[in-house]
Amino acid sequence: MPDGFIVTAIKSFVLVNLVMVMFAFMTWFERRLIGRFQVRLGPNRVGPFGLLQPIADLGKLIQKESLIPVGSSAFLYLVAPVISLFSALMVFSVVPFGGQATIPGTDYQIYLWIADPNVALLLVFALGSFSFYGFLVGGWSSSSKYSLYGSMRAVSQLVSYEVSLALAVIGVVMMSQTLSLTGIVDAQQRDGVWYIVPQFAGFVIYLLASTAEVSRIPFDLPEAEGELVAGYHTEYGGMRWAMFQNAEYIALIAFSALASILFLGGYDGPVLPGPLWMLIKMFIFLFLSIWVRSTLPRVRYDRLMTIGWKVLLPLATVNLLVTSAIVAYRA
């Protein structure tokens, strides 16, 4: 906590709310954009351009009956969405949105991140895996076969893709010689090149594996509605369901932020201020994920495993070996 406890608490409060606003915006943006991809308009009734649609949705979800399925483990059932949402939000505690900034009108300097531990990347992956406890517990405790299948799929998918994801990121870590996210941004400034160029293979693997991590189409097998109703959140409704959705979207935003930091230089960029660059880069990844969603169909489950273990993992390993050889040669 470089700013002291009180400032950090205020910053956390602001950040959590900003992330929630981004989530609300993202739901609107996704529906709107998918509409345009499908040559429709998308939501346009509530507010200008339908911008108040997320608020209307919230109003509807809050009014919904809150029920606990018969035969479920009530405590686990209730706590599961909290785990997912909490761990998804926690990721933002280490995401830097800029360097140091002065609060306008004062001389007060603050850092544009909550914390900058030297193991930030490790923490992000730990939290990413932790959010799957929410899916696992939620699916298991709702006493429904669809939920159970969904959560089993979610976990096996996580296990398959977490490995490739970590290996892809290690290439970046080797080049930057640090696990700190601000350190990685600094290293890209130092090397004079965004790591998307030397680590392009790693970038592609990261994109694929992170799509599977946040279970987005084409890797949304845990909630494949064709065969599993809604996967692990089949039995959830109202705000608890919304929390799962919230967790999923926030994880998506977090992985977009992480991709911007690892491969596109984070808040580094000319002319515009750092946080704005960060948002622009995140926006690129969010757009990309919506574009992918509107283009690709869901992959078959065995192919998902094949892609994970027989394509991405060897590719990531080769990428890692080549990177380490080059880094060792340079040093």
Added chain:
Amino acid sequence: MSPVTDNLKGFSVTFRHLFRKPVTQQFPEYKRPVYPRFRGRHRLHRHENGLEKCVGCSLCAAACPADCIRVVAAENTPEERYSPGERYARIYEINMSRCIFCGYCELACPFDAITLGHDYELAEMSRDALVYTKQMLLEPGPEARRTPVAPVDPYDIPAQEDGPA
């Protein structure tokens, strides 16, 4: 073609669709005209002198495959004359929640008293309200001719701009 170029091709297709004009028609503001022979909400017609064409023969009710028409006839009297014939329909009800809009009633009617109109906005807040009475069906009805008839091919109408702010 490799999987990579195949996928890229797919991505380019979806990206190009992003810039197409949406085909959405903004319904409550824009009501798509129907073809002249569209079968919508029923109408009961009158003669030019104001008398009802329906004589209460119940042939429409007999022809109805969904059994949704109920006709109760009564005798016309010199003081109270509703139709040119001997009898008239004292009660004429169509249960719109059951009607399948087949148009058999129209075919069965010997006096062309009932036809299917063009209105398709038939939603009601309760099931009871879906039982349309004679007063509602009789021309000129209160909500008759809500839907425009196509001046041109209704499938050839350009998409509308973005909806209300």
